[in-house]
Amino acid sequence: MKATLLGNRGAIPFTVLLAASGVVLALSMPWTSRLSELMSYPWRPFPLPFFLTYGFFSAWLALDRGADAVSVGRVRLSFLWTAIARAGFAQVLVLPLVCYARVLFPTSWIPVPIAVAYVTAVSACLAAGAVVLEIHAVRRGRHPAVIRYTAFLALLGLPAAFLAAGEPFRSISYISPAVALVSIVADSPSLPHLALAFAAPVVVGLGFVARTVAWKRGDPRNDDA
């Protein structure tokens, strides 16, 4: 079980995710107990740091544990399921903190499940992507970590550049997980924007699965048995 859910030295990313999210959540609480103190030191519920921390470390964990799921020299579909299971396990672990983050939404709790669903979808996509990139890099003899994190930064940054553009190109920025998460938590994104945000990890994730399946079929030595 340990090999499936955690992998080699796998406790560290999970512990970091829990600890970092917990610390940021604790720091997101106001210290004032009377309104006079709140007037002197204005504070407002600000859930964004918690969700950005939770999203960032979930993504890092998905990439790290996804790559760890791959055994060198082979292509198996089980690598994908292991990577996605680890990303999902991280989401289960952090669930109590997310439930508690409800206090940071005084008016509506709707953004909380949407944000969790989105982070889970992106984590699964990144976990699958880490598997594909790991197999690809090893085959080409390149450093897998560099390709993995460069691709991740590109996914975050390139669509975000469209924030500077006018509509309708501005909508492309919702492909960036950072832009989409900020919008879900801090704004009220429109339904098309929300659909675009969710479609991106689903489509890209399915693309990673298809690529893995294609590799597996193309090489008869690979056997899932």
Next chain:
Amino acid sequence: MRVHPIARRHLLLAVAVLCAGYSCAGAPQLKLSAGFDSQVVRNAYAPVRVDVAGLAAPTEGRLIVRQTQGLPGERQSPVAHVIASGMIENGTIWATLPLVEPLNPVVAELEGADSRILARCEESLRLGLQQWAFPVVVGRAVGIPTEAVVGAGELPLDWWAYDAAREVWLLEPSISEPALEALGEWTVSGGSLVLFTGESFPRLDSPTLRRILPITSPHLEPSSDGTFRLVGDLRPGARVTRSRGGAPMLVQAPLGAGTVSLVTVSVQDLGSEEIALLTADIPAVRQPPSTERVSAELLSSTPIARPNFAVAPALALVLVVCFILFAQFAKRGWQALGPLLGVILVASVLSGLYANAKKTFIVQYSVTTNVSIVSSFGINTAFASFYSVEPRRIAMRHEFGSYPRTEQFRATRTETFATESEPGETRFTLRAAERRDLSFHSRPQTEDLSFSVTAGEAWIENRSGRAIANGYVLDGDRVYALPPIEPGAQRVLLQERGIPAEARALYLSLRGVLRPIEEWLPIRRRGVWLVTYEERSQAARANVAETAREVFVTITESEAS
């Protein structure tokens, strides 16, 4: 058929007149006037009159008075008051509005049901702007500096419309009962009313006037010079301030926080020198103490609903420890997963329940301090303070036609003071971490309490339908704390006892407003008074996380005093 040229000319003229009449009827016109004799004071309430003419038929729409807060070159904000809505027809519409900046023009607009402007007029109040409160004379001019002369038909029916008046001289006897009632209420709120009587007293006399007069059993008596003067028995607290030929000429008595000055002769019987002497005897208006301090204090002391500090780090710590234990035992197989999932499930449910159970942060706070004074006449005055953590659109309900006035214009850092007032609701926007104060006045709709004192016993009738928890009777310097006043009539033995422990915190909070009101009325120097106070709080989390505290203070004069 040939038409005679003269007949044709008449026919054309008639058609032209008809067309002109029709076009006039189809073009509604508005005329706006504000203040007393066009005199106004900045940010004080004033009577506003809008005359609607030229409407061919009653029209669905709204009549809006638009003002601009702030001078040109400064940050300006639109302030709109809807003074009538529904079917608008030709006639005069009155409202009592705060004039925020008389240096800017005031605009009246008749807006149709489709939001189209049907008629518009603009009025400059600049030339009538006074720096301080001024005397209002009803009837004819008497030569007091800065006097505003108005007719009896122009008197407003809201007592707070006299906000800019220093004193009101009533020379004209043909006063309607509602106008006299408003003057009585204004006097209770600290106003200074001067009544001229003499031979015109029978035209002035009414049941309402009898509650104002400083004398009882008033009747006219002929003087040696052929004129008539009003005589009667002095009420408790009344005194003769000036005499003429050995007979009282000026009788003054307190009424609530204000003063009634009765001139026993008519103004025609007085010379200019006597009027000048009278002017010196008339006290100026006594402004009611602001409840701002109490509202601000109650707002500041409002507790903030928030989770315990220790919960979030403790939750994270429990999860980390459980996960590390799980990682240690994971080598042995899947059995370790069950307890971990169990802990996560329990922690998720508990933290979710805890967060939902009144621990979400409150976004909007408000405190309203309502003070009602029930003497010969009743008045309500209220002060509301709002604070919001986030930018919010506030909709404040208030008495119909009692438009609130925004306070602390200079003290608040804000994006805008823009407000839209309907007769029963005022809307404005608070930016994040902004406090906004508003005051408004009204008259008590019903008298919930009757109170009299006889021989060490208080007879109290509570008609409010609910128990009043906190109250005390003030008789000079003696304070008698009361047990809860249940609905219905009851006799209470007056015993000197302390404020009950459960009411002490609120009582101490309210001392800041009760003391100045006791000084202002002044209830410790005359009469016996019942003071009740209570607080009602409510929190709403359906759409907006907000909490509202309302404090009610009612000061009732004993009927026997």
